Amino acid sequence: MNGVKYSQWRAMLAITKGSLRGIFRSPSAVVFSLGFPLVFILVFGFIGGGSVSVKVGVDRHTDINSRFYEGLSKVKTLKLVTDQPAAEMEDDLKKGRITAILNVVPQPGADSLPHFLVNIRTSTASDAGKKAILLSVLKEVTARIDDRVYPRASVATFTSEExxxxxxxxIDFILPGQLGFALMSAAVFGTAFLFYSLRQTLVLKRFFATPIKRTYIVLAEAFSRMIFQLISSVVIIGLGHFAFGFTLVHGWVTFMEMLVLSVFGLLVFMGFGFVVSSIAKNESTIPPLANIVTLPQFLLAGTFFPIDSFPAWLQPICKVMPLTYLIDALRKVAFEGQHLWHVGWDIAILTLWGVVVYAVAVKVFRWE
Structure with a gap:
């Protein structure tokens, strides 16, 4: 070495820099880490957050100038359809596209007080929840008109406090799930393909001809993945916050804590990638093996739906998966304002998974 001391750290940083350039030039890495999560976030960001809307058809014989109809038109929950042909409206009712068809007809009473006959036509195809909302709205409108027409003393006085x-x-539910999905996919697929490719192209073998130690090779690749995923996480969280109002309770503190959790989750899932790259017989077997790890978690770890919405027999399986605890920790930190020491249970389960998967990785990992 001519008296020059070889720097393992400088060599590691050089490999990190080269690997990071390769990741940015890889379309698949960008798509898995940013493309898919951003698409889901954009979709749910635009459609989410709205109140429940009950679409109701209005029969052409309805008296739209009546006091009852005016009361209905002021309810924001109801979307009254008045400009549709009767045949089309009937067809929409049968197909569940509208909740009901209303016909409000004034009825002559014994006195001069108003009275209305409200005919409600529904279908077995209509959403039961929306039918219940419609009936509740109709009763509320009726009660308001009754109070004006028949003023009377009430048996109760209400006071409210908000x-x-x-x-x-x-977006507060969806974004942590998509962030966790992005981290898991990039870690498992990226690591598996990377180390399999390095072995097949004899790049690892060439590294052995240099003074750099094997540990620093792994660290260099891990650092490059970590840097790229941190950038992806910043983009995902930033877009969610500034475009759709994703909640960061403590601002920058919450943001940094989410990044810490992202790094920790990435390290755990990289262990699965090491295992997959080692047991794969050829490159075509990597996607199926990686999907065995990622797909069940993507569907069952609370990415799109709360775990409580799954059948009781399935929930214990959901609660075993590491992605469940990463997403849960991200949601608690982001929306509930908890800090890292408050999500110790989630971190402990992730740590346990990390210990187990890296123990397996050490046993099965192949350098050549």
């Missing part, structure tokens, strides 16, 4: 709260938006 305390400040935090609205849980759709």
């Amino acid at each position: 305390i400040p709260g935090r609205v849980f938006k759709t």
